Amino acid sequence: MGSRATETSQAIRQLPKLKSLLKKYRQLKNMQSGLLQLSELASSVTDMDAFYHALKPLIKTLFVTDSFHIALLNSSDELQLTYCQNLGEIASHQSVDISNWRKSLTGLVLLNQKMAHYSANKIMQLAEADEISLSDSACIDWLGVPLKRGEQVVGVIALQSYDAKLNFSKSDSEILTIIAEQLVKAIDRVRSRELLESSISQRTVTLTEANQQLQREIVERQLAVKAHQVLLNISELTAKSHTIDKFYQALHHEVNKLLPAKNFYIALLSDDKSELEFPYYCDEKLSQPETRALSDGLSEMTIKAGKPILLSDRVLYTLAAQGNVTQCAFTKHYPEHEMPRSWLAAPLTDHGEIFGVIAIQHYQDENAYQSKDLELMRFVSHHIAIEILRQKVQHQALQSHEALEQIINKRTQELQATNLNLRMQIEERRKAEARLYHEAHHDALTQLPNRAMFSDRLTYAMRHLKRHPNHRFAVLFIDLDRFKMINDTLGHHAGDQFLIEISHRLRDCVRDNDILARLGGDEFVVLLDSLQSLDDIEEIASRIITSIAQPFDLDGHTLYSNASIGIAQSRITYKDANEILRDADAAMYQAKSLGRGRYVFFDDSMREKIIASMTLEQELRQAIKSKQFELHYQKISDLTSTKTLGFEVLLRWQHPTKGLLTPSEFLFMAEETGMILDIETWVIEEVCLQLKLWKKSKEYEHAYIGVNLSGRHLIQANQLTKLMGLISINTVEPERLILEFNESAFARHTELALKGLRKLKEFGVKLALDDYGAGLSSFNFLHNYPFEFIKLDRSFIRSLNNNDKNLSLVKALHELGTKFGYRLVAEGIESEAMLQKLQTVGCEFGQGYHISRPAKIVQAKSASNVVAMHRAQQSL
Structure with missing residues (x-):
């Protein structure tokens, strides 16, 4: 009996301890169950509001209170209350300015980046x-x-x-940390899901509506070919542009193809529609404006x-x-x-809601844009x-790509059900990529390989040559004659048909390999691979020339x-494909x-x-900048009285290393590059200056100067006007200038050149046909x-030294001159005998070494330059 009583007594003493252990066990079980629910909740809930509401009973189960709130950092790094279970706490946070969130308990936890436990006394101390x-x-x-994402604090949860x-x-602190x-x-998962689903939904809706709108526009009317091309380019910009800045620049370039858009900008409303930002602004007067509040500007008006x-x-x-156009006076105040x-602008809309403006403007022409635009x-x-x-x-x-990959991994089981459809989509994409590859490597008109593909194949052939020195290949660079004439006369459609027919003929001439x-344009190339001998190249080249020479039937x-x-x-020495193409060219x-x-x-x-040739071109450009040219004057005399009629000015280039060069050594390059106009501008200015100096000195004050x-002055647009303007600026005596042109100026543009000569005649200058008798020498030029x-x-x-028959021709030309109003000037008189022959047949004027050698006149502001020229001629 005593032992039983002792056991009972011990059991009674152990009872509080057992109750305490039971209570702790229940608490641990509740905590474990709560944390398991939280984990499942984070994996299943797809909406943050639903997650926060589901979190409330879980908090109440684990802690002694159900009053809690969650605050997160926004995009501006400001702490905002996201969820609050206590009305008093809501009022408390509303009373604290969002910019002063640091002066709150929640803000202290965020700034210190660690757990904080504050009693009422501690709170009062912090406030004091x-x-x-x-x-x-x-x-x-x-x-x-x-709340931490890795090492980064993104918010706070507080009880x-x-x-x-x-x-x-302390256990509450540990549980709250978990x-x-x-x-x-949970926040990351739910936000990723929300962002992804929103992005997919928005893009689907946008693409669906865009497709419907495009179908309606096609039915209603067809835009011009140029507008279609621009809109197609705009639709491709998203795929081509890697950054938003390049996207806007490309957009500007495309709009400029339709309308004068040198001044172009895009203005977008902020999310709360209170401000206007300018992500792209290109203007010839104003710099890009800062983001500003909505005001009374032109953009806001739109x-x-x-x-x-x-x-x-x-x-x-x-x-x-x-589609009706209304008009009214513009009364707003504007600088x-x-x-x-x-100024032309249109709103940018999304489902009928305006989110920005696109505008173009012109500062010079009030008619730059019409109401039809x-x-x-x-539409644009x-x-x-x-x-x-x-x-x-x-x-x-792109930003949510990583989140998308995670979701795809989780939904692999769901995607297995749609595996067949996915394979069909992949096949379609493969076909699309094949089409894109073909388009990127083939010419759209002839369907022949383009430059990119040819360069790849040529590069491969050159690499193969380095591994196999006995391998031989050649590149044929083909250029067609009369292609520009076909385009200009019959139109671009005929030109395209011509190129297509050329491609068919060339295919028939080359081998399969x-x-x-x-x-x-009209440039084609052929890579002849695996050649056995030089005869193979010549055979194919001859075959191509013969085929192209056959007539074409176009329209x-x-x-x-x-x-x-x-x-x-x-050659083994070629480094890349460009070098061999350059040599073939x-x-x-x-x-x-x-x-x-x-x-x-x-x-x-x-x-x-x-x-x-390249060196000569560079040196010639430098010569123009440095004014390395000089003028030599050769006398033109009356062959009967030896009186001076005037002078012909002869251009010379004082080359820094080659010495004095004559026009035959460099003028061909000046003609090819168009630099001849700059040189002749300088010549006109110098000649007019010389006429002024002669006028002051009273010597040769009535003499002419031939240039x-x-x-180009006769056949290029506006060039004749520039020439007459240049002469007007530099001299008041245009009648003392003899402008000399040779027959090449009239070879292709006869009517245009004739009109130009008549304008020059009316302007007052003298005109001369140079080098008559050297070319075709048509009698048409005489009358x-x-x-x-x-x-x-x-x-x-x-x-005339060896052929007296030509003297009869000179005599005939002289007699015709009395009828048609021209006078003969003989160039290159180099002997007394030649001079006498010309005098006998009536040639009136002449020049040459026998009369006077060309001499440089030293420019001066007095009459001494005339004396210097006389001395130079006598010394020669």
Whole structure:
């Protein structure tokens, strides 16, 4: 009995301990169950509001209070209350300015980045120390834990107790820390899902509506080909542009193809529609503005109207939804120095909601844009809006790519059910990629390989040559004659048909293992691979020339062309494909210069000529800048009285290393490059200055100066006007100038050149036909053209030494001159005998070494330059 009583007594003493252990066990079980629920909740809930509401009973189960709140950092790094279970805490946070969130208990936890447990006394101490702002809702006990993503703190979760008997323990801190970890994971998961689903939904809706709108537009009307191409380019910008800045630049370039858009900008509303930002702004007067609050500007006017607007000469034109255009006076105050002469804008909309403006403006021309452009601007702005939204969606999609991959991994089981559909999509994509590859490597017109593909194959052949030195190949560079004439006369459609027929003929001429490509325009290239001998190259080249020489039947017209072929053979020394193409191109130009319709093999001398030509061009440009030219004057005399009629000015180049060069050594390059106009401008200015000096000195005050000019002045647009303006500026005596042109100026543009000569005649200058007798020397020039002097070429004059029959021709020309109003000038008189022969047949004027050698006149501001010229002539 005693032992039983003892056991009973011990059991009674152990009972409180057992109850305590049971209570701890229940608490641990509740905590484990709660944490398991939290983990499942984070994996299953797809909406943050639903997650927060589901978190409330879990908090109540694990802690002594159900008063808690969650605050997260926003995009501006400001702490915002995301969820709060306690109305007092909501009021407390609302009383604290968002910019002063650091002076709150939640802010202290975020700034210190560690757990904090504050009693009521500690809270009062913090408030007295001005570390926090004390709110009306004062709790008894406060526990806060930072929400961390890795090492980065993104927010705070905090518990509040308002019962003096209920305080938080160390275990509460540990449990809340675990909840914080699960909470961050849940927030990331739910936000990723929300962002992904929103992005997918928005993009699907946008693409669906864009497709429907496009179908309606196609049914209603067809835009011009140029507008279609621009809109197609705009739709492709999202795929081509890697950054938003490049996207806007490309967008500007495309709009500029449709309308004058030198001044172009895009303005977008902020999310709360209170500010206007300018992500792209290109203006010739104003720099890119900063983001600003909505005001009374032109952009805001378009946003308020919600319709395309045209401002021209202070009149507003507005395009209604039905297509009607209304107009009214523009009465807003606007700075005159910033006011454009013409301004055209349209709103950017998304599902009928305006989110920005696209605008173009012109500061010089008030008629730069017409009211009919309003409809075009509305149409363009619609497509631009779609592309801007698509660009944003794509940017967001790229940012959430990692989250998307995680979701795809989790939904693998679901995707297995749609595996067949996915394989079909992959096959379609493969076909699309094959089409894109073909388009990127083939010419759209002829379907031949393009430059990119040809370069790849040529590079491969060159690499193969390095591994197999006995391998041989060649490149044929083919250029067609008369292609530009076909385009200009029959139109681009005929030109395209011509190129297609050329491609068919070239295919028939090359072998199966050869590569035929079109580089662009009328240039084709052939890679002849696996050659056995030089005869193979010549055979194919001859076959091509013969085939191209056959007539072409285009739109009822029979046309003829020729092929000039440059051939470059494989060499181990070639470094890349560009070098062999360059040499083949050089050989082709050599073939054209030899008479076209032939082939020429490249040799090193051609490269040397190209280098020499490039060097000459560079030196000639430097000579123009440095004014390395000088003028020599040769006297033109009356052959009977020996009286001086005037002088012919002869151009010389004082080369820094080669000495004095004559025009035959450099003028051909000046003609090819167009630099001849700059040189002749300088010559005109110098000659007019010399006329002024002679006028002051009273010597040669009535003498003429003859200047040789390029035919470009007669056949190029506006060049004749510039020439007459130059003469007017530099002299008041244009009648003392003799402008000399040779027959090449009239060879191709006879009527145009004749009109130019008549304008010069009316302007007052004298006109001379130079080098008559050296070329075709048509009699048409004698009676139809307003020449006052016919200058017989020195080669023709030289023939008089051995051929007296030509004297009869000179006599006949002299007699015709009395009828047609011109006078003869003989060039190249080099002996007394030649002078006497010309005098006997009536030639009136002449020049040459026998009369006077060319001499340089030293420029001076007095009459001493005339004396210097006399002395120079006597010394020669």
